[in-house]
Amino acid sequence: MAPRRSLPLGAFPKRHPGARARKQPSQARSQALVASLLEATARILVQDGWDGLTTNRVARKAGVSVGSLYQYFPDKEALVSALIETSADALTQRLVALGPHLADAPVEQVVAAIVETTLAVTREEAALHRSVLLQLPRIGALEFFERLNQRVADVLAEWIALRRRELDVEDPSLAAFVIVTALDAVTDHALLLRPELLDSARLARQLERLVRGCLGLAPRRRRR
Amino acid sequence: MAPRRSLPLGAFPKRHPGARARKQPSQARSQALVASLLEATARILVQDGWDGLTTNRVARKAGVSVGSLYQYFPDKEALVSALIETSADALTQRLVALGPHLADAPVEQVVAAIVETTLAVTREEAALHRSVLLQLPRIGALEFFERLNQRVADVLAEWIALRRRELDVEDPSLAAFVIVTALDAVTDHALLLRPELLDSARLARQLERLVRGCLGLAPRRRRR
Amino acid sequence: MAPRRSLPLGAFPKRHPGARARKQPSQARSQALVASLLEATARILVQDGWDGLTTNRVARKAGVSVGSLYQYFPDKEALVSALIETSADALTQRLVALGPHLADAPVEQVVAAIVETTLAVTREEAALHRSVLLQLPRIGALEFFERLNQRVADVLAEWIALRRRELDVEDPSLAAFVIVTALDAVTDHALLLRPELLDSARLARQLERLVRGCLGLAPRRRRR
Amino acid sequence: MAPRRSLPLGAFPKRHPGARARKQPSQARSQALVASLLEATARILVQDGWDGLTTNRVARKAGVSVGSLYQYFPDKEALVSALIETSADALTQRLVALGPHLADAPVEQVVAAIVETTLAVTREEAALHRSVLLQLPRIGALEFFERLNQRVADVLAEWIALRRRELDVEDPSLAAFVIVTALDAVTDHALLLRPELLDSARLARQLERLVRGCLGLAPRRRRR
DNA sequence: GATGAATGAGAGTTCATTCAT
DNA sequence: GATGAATGAACTCTCATTCAT
Numbered sequence: 036m037a038p039r040r041s042l043p044l045g046a047f048p049k050r051h052p053g054a055r056a057r058k059q060p061s062q063a064r065s066q067a068l069v070a071s072l073l074e075a076t077a078r079i080l081v082q083d084g085w086d087g088l089t090t091n092r093v094a095r096k097a098g099v100s101v102g103s104l105y106q107y108f109p110d111k112e113a114l115v116s117a118l119i120e121t122s123a124d125a126l127t128q129r130l131v132a133l134g135p136h137l138a139d140a141p142v143e144q145v146v147a148a149i150v151e152t153t154l155a156v157t158r159e160e161a162a163l164h165r166s167v168l169l170q171l172p173r174i175g176a177l178e179f180f181e182r183l184n185q186r187v188a189d190v191l192a193e194w195i196a197l198r199r200r201e202l203d204v205e206d207p208s209l210a211a212f213v214i215v216t217a218l219d220a221v222t223d224h225a226l227l228l229r230p231e232l233l234d235s236a237r238l239a240r241q242l243e244r245l246v247r248g249c250l251g252l253a254p255r256r257r258r259r
Numbered sequence: 260m261a262p263r264r265s266l267p268l269g270a271f272p273k274r275h276p277g278a279r280a281r282k283q284p285s286q287a288r289s290q291a292l293v294a295s296l297l298e299a300t301a302r303i304l305v306q307d308g309w310d311g312l313t314t315n316r317v318a319r320k321a322g323v324s325v326g327s328l329y330q331y332f333p334d335k336e337a338l339v340s341a342l343i344e345t346s347a348d349a350l351t352q353r354l355v356a357l358g359p360h361l362a363d364a365p366v367e368q369v370v371a372a373i374v375e376t377t378l379a380v381t382r383e384e385a386a387l388h389r390s391v392l393l394q395l396p397r398i399g400a401l402e403f404f405e406r407l408n409q410r411v412a413d414v415l416a417e418w419i420a421l422r423r424r425e426l427d428v429e430d431p432s433l434a435a436f437v438i439v440t441a442l443d444a445v446t447d448h449a450l451l452l453r454p455e456l457l458d459s460a461r462l463a464r465q466l467e468r469l470v471r472g473c474l475g476l477a478p479r480r481r482r483r
Numbered sequence: 484m485a486p487r488r489s490l491p492l493g494a495f496p497k498r499h500p501g502a503r504a505r506k507q508p509s510q511a512r513s514q515a516l517v518a519s520l521l522e523a524t525a526r527i528l529v530q531d532g533w534d535g536l537t538t539n540r541v542a543r544k545a546g547v548s549v550g551s552l553y554q555y556f557p558d559k560e561a562l563v564s565a566l567i568e569t570s571a572d573a574l575t576q577r578l579v580a581l582g583p584h585l586a587d588a589p590v591e592q593v594v595a596a597i598v599e600t601t602l603a604v605t606r607e608e609a610a611l612h613r614s615v616l617l618q619l620p621r622i623g624a625l626e627f628f629e630r631l632n633q634r635v636a637d638v639l640a641e642w643i644a645l646r647r648r649e650l651d652v653e654d655p656s657l658a659a660f661v662i663v664t665a666l667d668a669v670t671d672h673a674l675l676l677r678p679e680l681l682d683s684a685r686l687a688r689q690l691e692r693l694v695r696g697c698l699g700l701a702p703r704r705r706r707r
Numbered sequence: 708m709a710p711r712r713s714l715p716l717g718a719f720p721k722r723h724p725g726a727r728a729r730k731q732p733s734q735a736r737s738q739a740l741v742a743s744l745l746e747a748t749a750r751i752l753v754q755d756g757w758d759g760l761t762t763n764r765v766a767r768k769a770g771v772s773v774g775s776l777y778q779y780f781p782d783k784e785a786l787v788s789a790l791i792e793t794s795a796d797a798l799t800q801r802l803v804a805l806g807p808h809l810a811d812a813p814v815e816q817v818v819a820a821i822v823e824t825t826l827a828v829t830r831e832e833a834a835l836h837r838s839v840l841l842q843l844p845r846i847g848a849l850e851f852f853e854r855l856n857q858r859v860a861d862v863l864a865e866w867i868a869l870r871r872r873e874l875d876v877e878d879p880s881l882a883a884f885v886i887v888t889a890l891d892a893v894t895d896h897a898l899l900l901r902p903e904l905l906d907s908a909r910l911a912r913q914l915e916r917l918v919r920g921c922l923g924l925a926p927r928r929r930r931r
Numbered sequence: 932g933a934t935g936a937a938t939g940a941g942a943g944t945t946c947a948t949t950c951a952t
Numbered sequence: 953g954a955t956g957a958a959t960g961a962a963c964t965c966t967c968a969t970t971c972a973t
Contacts, residue, residue, distance in 0.1 A: 089946055091956090100955040101948080111947065181452060203478060206461055212453075213445050213465050220444025221437050229436075237430055241437050241473065248472010249465065254427060289936085314964060324938045329965065537967060539935090548934040549969080559968065629900060651926060654909055660901075661893050661913050668892025669885050677884075685878055689885050689921065696920010697913065702875060737957085762943060763960095772959045773944080783943070938970075949959075 069107050069117075071097040076118050077163050090114070122163055129156050130187045134194065142201050142252065145194070150218065150242045157222040158233050164226065188215045195250070203251025214249045218242060293331050293341075295321040300342050312339075353380050354411060361418075366425050366476065369418070374442065374466045381446040382457050412439045419474070427475025438473050442466060517555050517565075519545040524566050525611050538562070570611055577604050578635045582642065590649050590700065593642070598666065598690045605670040606681050636663045643698070651699025662697050666690060741779050741789075743769040748790050749835050760787070790835075801828050802859060809866075814873050814924065817866070822890065822914045829894040830905050860887045867922070875923025886921050890914060 075096035079088050090111050094101040108114045130152055137145045157164065192211035195204055204210045221242060225232040232238045244254060299320035303312050314335050318325045332338045354376055361369045416435035419428055428434045445466060449456040456462045468478060523544035527536050538559055542549040556562045578600055585593045640659035643652055652658045669690060673680040680686045692702060747768035751760050762783050766773040780786045802824055809817045864883035867876055876882045893914060897904040904910045916926060 090948080091946070094956090102950085102955050103953080105948070106953075203480065205464065209456075209461055209465055213462075213469060216445045216448045217441035217469060220448075221440045224440045224444075232433075237433055238437075240429060241433055244472050244475060245437060245441060245469055246472070248468045248470070248476075248478065251468060251478045252472075253477050254472065254475045256427065292936095313962080315962095318939095325965080326938050326967085327936075330936070335964070538969080539967070542935090550934050550971085551932080553969070554932075651928065653912065657904075657909055657913055661910075661917060664893045664896045665889035665917060668896075669888045672888045672892075680881075685881055686885075688877065689881055692920050692923060693885060693889060693917055694920070696916045696918070696924075696926065699916060699926045700920075701925050702920065702923045704875065740957095761941085763941095766960095774946085774959050775957075777944070778957070934971100934973085936970105936972095938968100940966105940968105942966080943964100945961105945963080947959100947961105949957105950955100951957095952955080 065107070068097075068099060068103060072099060072104055072107065072114065073118050073121060076114050077122075080115075080118075081163060088115075122160060125160070127186050131190055134190050137194070138197075142198060142250075143255075146243055146246045146250070146252075147239075149191070149214075150239055150246060153218045153222055153242075154233055154239060157226055161226060161230075164223070184212075184215045184219060188212050191215060204249075210249050214246055217245060217249075221245075289331070292321075292323055292327060296323060296328055296331065296338065297342050297345060300338050304339070304342070314338075358414060366422060366474075367479075370467055370470045370474070370476075371463075373415075373438075374463055374470060377442045377446050378457060378463060378466075381450055408439050408443060412436050415439060428473075434473050438470055441469060441473075445469075513555070516545075516547060516551060520547065520552055520555065520562065521566050521569060524562050525570075528563075528566075529611060536563075570608060573608070575634050579638055582638050585642070586645075590646060590698075591703075594691055594694045594698070594700075595687075597639070597662075598687055598694060601666045601670055601690075602681060602687060605674055609674060609678075632660075632663045632667060636660050639663060652697075658697055662694055665693060665697075669693075737779070740769075740771055740775060744771060744776055744779065744786065745790050745793060748786050752787070752790070753835060762786075806862060814870060814922075815927075818915055818918045818922070818924075819911075821863075821886075822911055822918060825890045825894055826905060826911060826914075829898055856887050856891060860884050863887060876921075882921050886918055889917060889921075893917075 072093060075093045076088065079092060079096060088111075090104055091101055093114065094104045097104075104114070108117065130149075133148055133152055137148055140148070188208070188211040191214060192208040195202060195207040195210055199207070221238075222233070225238065247254060296317060299317045300312065303316060303320060312335070314328055315325050317338065318328045321328070328338070332341065357372060357376055361372055364372070412432070412435040415438060416432040419426060419431040419434055423431070445462075446457070449462065471478060520541060523541045524536065527540060527544060536559075538552055539549055541562065542552045545552075552562070556565065578597075581596055581600055585596055588596070636656070636659040639662060640656040643650060643655040643658055647655070669686075670681070673686065695702060744765060747765045748760065751764060751768060760783070762776055763773050765786065766776045769776075776786070780789065805820060805824055809820055812820070860880070860883040863886060864880040867874060867879040867882055871879070893910075894905070897910065919926060
């Protein structure tokens with residue numbers, strides 16, 4: 036729901052060029068201010084959706100004046116962009132962190148880990164994730180997915196290239212794009228439409244099959 | 260995620276119950292009016308997105324008065340809903356048509372057909388499709404698309420169950436959900452982020468692998 | 484509620500000069516049309532108040548087209564004016580009719596008759612009367628009272644002048660104005676705020692005292 | 708019917724519960740703003756009536772932005788309600804002040820004082836009073852005035868009960884209701900239809916007779 | 932005469948943004 | 953820096969009125 040981590044400031048809005056944060060909050064106070072603004076944004080978005088999100092409301096809920104809001108965010112969109120960024124950052128860390136651990140693990144295990152992490156992450160940030168998915172029009176799904184996935188896809192593509200001999204893949208980066216997109220979409224739609232699926236082992240198994248298929252691995256025969 | 264099947268209109272998810280089109284355009288003139296309103300809506304949506312879409316603008320572009328717009332559409336959202344509906348209608352036909360043809364076709368061929376049709380459909384209405392995709396959440400059309408997908412998934416699930424012996428599937432309906440969602444997501448994201456991919460045979464091949472994986476089919480070895 | 488009598492056509496809108504009915508409905512059909520328009524107006528006014536009163540609604544409820552409405556009423560106001568006129572006409576008849584009967588009756592009896600008729604009339608047309616009182620802004624109360632009362636006051640003033648010797652009145656027309664206004668106001672407010680009073684003999688007695696006071700008559704001692 | 712007593716604001720009849728003035732104007736500037744909004748409202752109401760009253764016009768005339776208007780008044784009606792309230796406040800003071808002075812005065816004198824104050828008050832705020840009267844129903848202020856009257860009537864009823872022996876009254880509270888309603892109606896209608904009457908001693912005399920009648924007092928013989 | 936689809940000015944209201952304090 | 957009162961363009965939607973059929 037609320038972004039739990041302090042802002043990775045270096046990664047701040049690159050989205051709208053010329054529309055960057057007006058200030059790099061360099062002091063503790065400023066950081067707290069920015070954090071509470073983002074938290075307020077997230078909460079309002081979750082509670083009342085995009086239409087309930089007004090700069091004044093965000094400021095009030097954050098216990099800050101509108102003026103201060105505009106000190107750190109050039110406009111409303113920047114606010115939401117930053118939120119997504121923060122959230123995406125959090126999500127991505129997890130996935131990227133897998134990389135090293137799995138460098139030498141058996142392919143099977145890597146696939147399982149990817150699927151499981153995707154599901155776990157979806158489960159955790161469910162509420163915010165959900166409303167971002169449902170509510171963000173302009174900036175929304177597109178950029179969200181783009182940012183979130185590109186980095187993950189890159190790591191995955193590298194890994195695929197690395198293990199090429201064990202797999203059967205024509206174009207690693209394409210495969211990575213497809214896998215990441217598909218995993219995300221399925222987990223997100225599950226979140227929105229059949230949340231109970233997120234905890235089912237069946238879904239995990241089905242997704243592993245999907246990934247294996249994408250990687251050209253032979254299906255693991257089911258015990259019949 | 261593309262809208263797919265012919266619309267049983269009675270079952271349409273009305274977000275504003277009792278707020279359906281105010282008039283059934285029964286005369287040639289009315290139909291033309293409605294058509295031009297929808298066309299204007301589509302054009303504006305494609306050009307300027309949801310935020311550029313104002314009732315007055317739509318009316319002006321359609322060469323009609325706002326009043327007339329409100330004669331046929333209870334509110335702004337209805338306009339977009341109708342647009343999606345119309346568009347969905349067209350798109351869906353295609354997929355439904357597949358059913359009969361593939362009843363007895365070899366599994367391989369069915370998989371290929373599913374992938375190819377999904378891609379074709381996405382390619383065709385690209386522009387509108389694109390902006391609808393981007394603007395969707397705001398309109399709450401998500402559920403709408405999901406229902407359409409649901410029906411496609413149902414048909415697919417049936418087919419899977421039917422051909423169970425040739426496949427290796429734990430839960431046909433889950434598999435169908437995953438396949439449909441993944442295919443839609445990948446084609447849609449390709450449309451949005453890498454449109455050039457839509458015409459590449461590579462993507463088609465990669466998606467076939469995905470589907471095959473989901474169905475528990477052994478990967479077709481690539482010619483090396 | 485609904486004007487029950489056919490329109491006394493001669494007395495049609497004199498209110499808004501230059502805004503008179505466009506046509507003197509001379510045929511049976513036209514009269515029926517006008518009547519049903521007024522009835523619809525009355526009903527809507529009673530049900531939904533001034534804000535619910537739209538020309539289109541009136542026309543629809545009257546089973547007529549808007550165009551036809553405008554054939555007989557130059558604008559919305561004329562519609563309401565005519566309604567008031569009609570209603571006022573009906574009300575006034577009753578009061579004016581008293582005149583002859585009471586020409587020679589004892590003063591006491593005349594006072595009682597005036598009070599009783601006022602109450603009766605209020606009771607009868609209660610619903611319409613009520614909403615006219617509550618709802619009509621522009622044309623409303625003012626003209627309504629004016630028209631309704633002026634004629635009655637005239638008759639009353641004449642009667643006062645005639646019986647001058649039995650009464651103690653400084654200015655008959657002023658006295659008549661005061662009596663009529665006061666009676667109307669009290670009955671109307673009773674209608675709006677304490678409808679049960681309309682049927683109480685107490686109110687009648689109190690009003691008789693009022694009138695007697697205005698006429699300079701000694702109070703009838705109450706039996707103690 | 709004139710608004711009368713000092714407003715116990717807590718008991719004010721809010722038509723839109725929870726929609727009270729958005730801000731308590733606490734600073735000099737705000738108060739000036741609110742004051743100028745009310746003044747503009749009054750002026751427009753007097754000049755052009757309810758239909759001429761638009762929020763934008765009020766704001767412009769007050770030399771303020773619409774936004775500011777909505778900062779202090781939740782909607783158009785609140786503006787008028789506040790106006791009435793303010794105006795009522797001023798008017799009411801006068802009548803309340805009478806109470807103590809007349810506790811022990813001779814009945815004759817009390818009657819005269821009541822009539823005279825009613826007339827005086829009506830004369831003073833004539834212009835605004837007039838347009839408020841004309842526009843009242845639309846605003847639903849009827850009940851508001853009635854409550855005010857109710858309080859005046861209550862005081863009067865008490866007084867009647869107190870002096871019962873000197874009077875001849877069946878039901879003090881009914882008599883008070885009738886007197887207050889009648890006085891208000893006659894003065895208001897005089898204001899609207901025959902403003903010149905308000906300054907005539909004749910009207911005052913006639914009204915005293917009315918009140919005396921209601922109280923069962925013998926008419927004061929006119930000097931002939 | 933009758934119709935009702937079409938009109939479009941204009942209403943109330945919101946909210947991103949500014950800037951004097 | 954921080955504040956939040958003030959701004960006003962812009963939006964959605966209504967409805968009295970017209971006029972081609």
